[in-house]
Amino acid sequence: MSSRLRVFFIDNAVAILITLLIICALPVAKLPASFLLQEILMRLGRDTFLVLALLLPIMAGMGLNFGMVLGAMAGQLGLIFISDWGIVGIPGLLLAMIISLPISAVLGWVCGVIMNRAKGREMVTGFILAFFMNGIYMMIVLYAMGSLIPIINPELLLSRGYGIRNVVGLDGVRQAFDNLIPLHVAGLKIPVFSYLFIAAGATLLIWFRNTKLGQDMRAVGQDRAVSASAGIPVERTRILAIMISTILAGIGQIIFLQNLGTINTTSSHEQIGMFSIAALLIGGASVTKASIPNVIIGVILFHMLFLVSPMAGKNLIGSGMLGEYFRQFVSYGVIALALVLYEWKRVTQENAARATLRGGGAA
Amino acid sequence: MEAIRRFTADFGLPRLLITVFLLMLFTTAPLVGVNLPSSLSDVLIRVGMNGIMVLAMVPMIQSGCGLNFGLSLGVLAGLLGSTISIETGKVGIVGFLVAVLVGQAFGALFGYGYGKLLNRVKGGEMMIATYVGFSSVMAMCIAWVVLPFKSPTMIWGYGGSGLRTTISVEGFWRHILDNFLAFHIGENFKFPTGALLVFLLVALLVWVFFHLKLGTAVTAAGLNPSYAKASGININRMRIISVMMSTMLGALGIVVFQQSFGFIQLYDGPLYMAFPAVAAILIGGASVNKATLVHVLIGTLLYQGILTMTPEVFNAVLKIDMSDVIRVIVSNGMILYALTRTLKVAK
Numbered sequence: 001m002s003s004r005l006r007v008f009f010i011d012n013a014v015a016i017l018i019t020l021l022i023i024c025a026l027p028v029a030k031l032p033a034s035f036l037l038q039e040i041l042m043r044l045g046r047d048t049f050l051v052l053a054l055l056l057p058i059m060a061g062m063g064l065n066f067g068m069v070l071g072a073m074a075g076q077l078g079l080i081f082i083s084d085w086g087i088v089g090i091p092g093l094l095l096a097m098i099i100s101l102p103i104s105a106v107l108g109w110v111c112g113v114i115m116n117r118a119k120g121r122e123m124v125t126g127f128i129l130a131f132f133m134n135g136i137y138m139m140i141v142l143y144a145m146g147s148l149i150p151i152i153n154p155e156l157l158l159s160r161g162y163g164i165r166n167v168v169g170l171d172g173v174r175q176a177f178d179n180l181i182p183l184h185v186a187g188l189k190i191p192v193f194s195y196l197f198i199a200a201g202a203t204l205l206i207w208f209r210n211t212k213l214g215q216d217m218r219a220v221g222q223d224r225a226v227s228a229s230a231g232i233p234v235e236r237t238r239i240l241a242i243m244i245s246t247i248l249a250g251i252g253q254i255i256f257l258q259n260l261g262t263i264n265t266t267s268s269h270e271q272i273g274m275f276s277i278a279a280l281l282i283g284g285a286s287v288t289k290a291s292i293p294n295v296i297i298g299v300i301l302f303h304m305l306f307l308v309s310p311m312a313g314k315n316l317i318g319s320g321m322l323g324e325y326f327r328q329f330v331s332y333g334v335i336a337l338a339l340v341l342y343e344w345k346r347v348t349q350e351n352a353a354r355a356t357l358r359g360g361g362a363a
Numbered sequence: 364m365e366a367i368r369r370f371t372a373d374f375g376l377p378r379l380l381i382t383v384f385l386l387m388l389f390t391t392a393p394l395v396g397v398n399l400p401s402s403l404s405d406v407l408i409r410v411g412m413n414g415i416m417v418l419a420m421v422p423m424i425q426s427g428c429g430l431n432f433g434l435s436l437g438v439l440a441g442l443l444g445s446t447i448s449i450e451t452g453k454v455g456i457v458g459f460l461v462a463v464l465v466g467q468a469f470g471a472l473f474g475y476g477y478g479k480l481l482n483r484v485k486g487g488e489m490m491i492a493t494y495v496g497f498s499s500v501m502a503m504c505i506a507w508v509v510l511p512f513k514s515p516t517m518i519w520g521y522g523g524s525g526l527r528t529t530i531s532v533e534g535f536w537r538h539i540l541d542n543f544l545a546f547h548i549g550e551n552f553k554f555p556t557g558a559l560l561v562f563l564l565v566a567l568l569v570w571v572f573f574h575l576k577l578g579t580a581v582t583a584a585g586l587n588p589s590y591a592k593a594s595g596i597n598i599n600r601m602r603i604i605s606v607m608m609s610t611m612l613g614a615l616g617i618v619v620f621q622q623s624f625g626f627i628q629l630y631d632g633p634l635y636m637a638f639p640a641v642a643a644i645l646i647g648g649a650s651v652n653k654a655t656l657v658h659v660l661i662g663t664l665l666y667q668g669i670l671t672m673t674p675e676v677f678n679a680v681l682k683i684d685m686s687d688v689i690r691v692i693v694s695n696g697m698i699l700y701a702l703t704r705t706l707k708v709a710k
Contacts, residue, residue, distance in 0.1 A: 132695035135688050329501035333494075335498075340484055347486070
C-alpha cells in the first residue's frame with residue numbers, strides 16, 4: 001500500500017508541487033476572486049485547444065511535440081492573410097483555419113519525416129526544428145510578404161514597403177469565437193463557443209483513439225519493433241501523428257490569437273510550445289502518458305501560477321519582476337523535472353531488466 | 364569522381380555549402396566596397412571572443428553526453444566570477460584573474476551537480492540539459508536581484524534593487540586580452556594576439572588532457588560504454604569529469620567574451636548562449652558523438668566568419684539586413700542536420 005502511495009506521489013509530483021505553491025501564494029497575492037475566476041475562464045478558452053494538440057504524439061511514443069510551434073506559425077500566416085483581405089468575424093476565422101490547414105499539414109509532414117530520422121531524440125529534434133522553421137517564417141513574413149507575396153493593405157506593412165509590422169491588430173476577428181454565444185453568469189463572461197469548439201476537438205480525439213489509426217498509434221508508442229512485425233506502417237503512423245498535432249496546433253493558435261486580439265508577428269508563436277508543454281506537464285502528464293483531464297487541470301494550474309506569482313512577488317518583496325522570474329523558472333523547471341523523471345524511470349527500468357537477465361539479483 | 368564523392372560524404376553537404384557561401388562572401392566583399400581588412404580583423408576578434416565556449420563542447424561530446432545545450436550553467440558560473448571580481452574592486456589583470464578563478468570554482472561546483480544529474484538520465488541528456496540550463500538562468504535572475512552586491516557600478520541607481528542588466532567592464536579589465544601584444548597592419552587591421560593566444564593555450568591544454576590516461580578513459584567511456592566498463596573504467600566518474608570540464612570552460616569562455624565585448628550581460632542574457640557554440644562546433648565537422656580540436660578551430664572560424672560577413676555584404680549589395688534570419692537558419696539547420704545524421708552512422 002505504501003509503495004502504491006509512493007508511486008502516486010512520484011507520478012503526480014509536479015502537479016502536487018504546483019498546487020501547493022499556488023495555495024501558498026494565493027493569500028499573499030491578494031487578487032480578488034472574481035478577477036481570478038474571470039481570467040481563468042478566459043484563459044481556459046484561449047489555451048486549451050493548443051494543449052490538446054500535444055496529445056497524439058505522446059500517444060505515438062514521440063514525446064512532447066516541441067515542433068507544435070510549426071503549426072502555430074501556419075495559424076499566424078492564415079490570420080495575417082485574412083487581416084490583409086479584410087475578412088471579419090466568424091468567416092474570417094474559419095478562412096484563416098482553412099488557409100493554415102495545408103501549410104501546417106506540409107510542415108507537419110516535414111517534421112514527421114525529420115523525426116523519423118532521429119528516432120529516440122524526437123524532442124530535441126522538434127525543439128531545434130522549431131528554431132529553424134522560425135528562421136524560414138521570418139524570411140517569409142519580414143522579407144517576402146509585400147515584395148514576392150502580394151499584401152493589399154499597406155497598413156500591415158513596415159514603413160520600408162515590405163515585411164509585416166511587428167504588431168498586427170486583429171480588430172475584425174477579435175474574440176469573434178468567444179462572443180458568438182454571449183453568456184454572463186454572476187457578472188462573469190463565459191466564452192461558450194470557444195468551449196464548444198474545444199469540446200468538439202476533445203471528442204474528436206477520444207473518437208480517434210479508438211479508430212484503427214488511433215490504435216496503431218498507441219501500438220507504435222508501446223513498441224516500434226513489435227508494431228512493425230504486426231504489419232503496422234510505423235514511420236507513416238508517426239508522421240500522421242505529428243501532422244495531426246501540427247494541424248491542431250495551427251487551429252489552436254488561431255483560437256489563442258482571436259482571444260488576445262493582436263499578433264506579435266515575430267514572437268507570438270515562439271513561446272507557445274514551451275507554455276503548452278509546461279501546462280500539460282503541470283496537469284500531471286508525463287512524456288509517455290497524457291489525458292484530456294491533464295490538459296484541463298494543467299491549463300488551470302498553469303494560469304493560476306501565471307496570475308498569482310507576479311502579484312505574490314510584488315506583495316512579498318516589492319518587486320513584480322521577481323515573481324515573473326519565478327514563474328519562468330517554474331515553467332522551465334517543470335519541463336526539466338518531467339524530462340528527468342521520465343529518463344530516470346527509463347534508465348532504472350533498463351537496469352532492472354538487465355539485472356533479471358543476469359539472474360534475477362538486484363544490481 | 365569517386366574521391367570527390369567520398370570527400371563530400373565525409374565533409375557533409377551542409378558544411379560544404381557553408382564553406383562555399385563564406386568564400387563567396389569574402390570574394391564579393393571587396394567588390395561591393397566592404398572594408399576587407401577591418402572585416403578580417405572583426406572575424407579574428409570574434410574567434411578570440413567565442414572560441415573557448417566552442418571548445419567547451421568537446422569534453423561532453425567525447426564522453427558521450429552529447430551536445431552541451433546546458434552551457435548556460437558554465438556561463439552563469441563565469442558571470443558570478445566577473446560580478447564578484449568587480450565587487451572586490453580589483454582592476455586590470457588581477458581583476459580579470461579573480462573573475463576567472465572565482466568562475467572556475469563555481470563552474471566546478473555547478474558542473475559536479477549537473478554531471479550527477481546527467482548520469483541519471485543517460486540517453487536523454489540533450490533535452491534535459493537545455494531545460495536545466497533555461498531554468499538555472501531564470502533562478503539566477505532572481506539571484507541577481509537578491510544577492511547583496513554593493514559596487515555602485517553594478518547596482519541600479521535611483522531606488523531600483525539588484526544588479527543592472529548590462530554592466531560595463533570599462534575601467535576594470537576591458538580588452539585586457541585583446542590588447543595584449545596586439546599589433547596593427549595598415550589602418551583597419553588589428554590582430555588580437557592575447558585573446559587568440561589564450562584560446563590556443565586553452566585548446567592545447569584540452570588536447571594534452573585528452574592524450575593523458577584520464578582523457579583517454581573519458582573518450583573510451585563515450586565511444587563504447589560497455590567495453591570501457593569491462594576495462595575497469597568508472598563511466599559515471601568519467602562523465603562527471605567531462606561535464607565539469609565543459610562547465611568550467613564555459614565559465615572561462617564567458618569571462619574572455621566579456622573582456623572583448625566590454626559588457627557583462629546578466630538576467631536572460633545567457634539563455635541562448637549555448638546555441639551558437641553548438642552550431643559552431645557542428646559546422647566545424649563535429650557530430651553528436653565525436654569532436655576534435657580541428658572541428659573547434661574550423662567551426663569557430665566559419666561560424667564567426669559568416670556572422671561577420673553576411674550583414675556587411677548583404678547590406679552593401681541588397682541594402683537589406685537579412686543577417687539575423689540567415690544566422691538562425693544556418694545555425695539551427697546545422698544542429699538539425701547533426702541530430703538526424705548521427706543515428707544512421709551509429710545504427
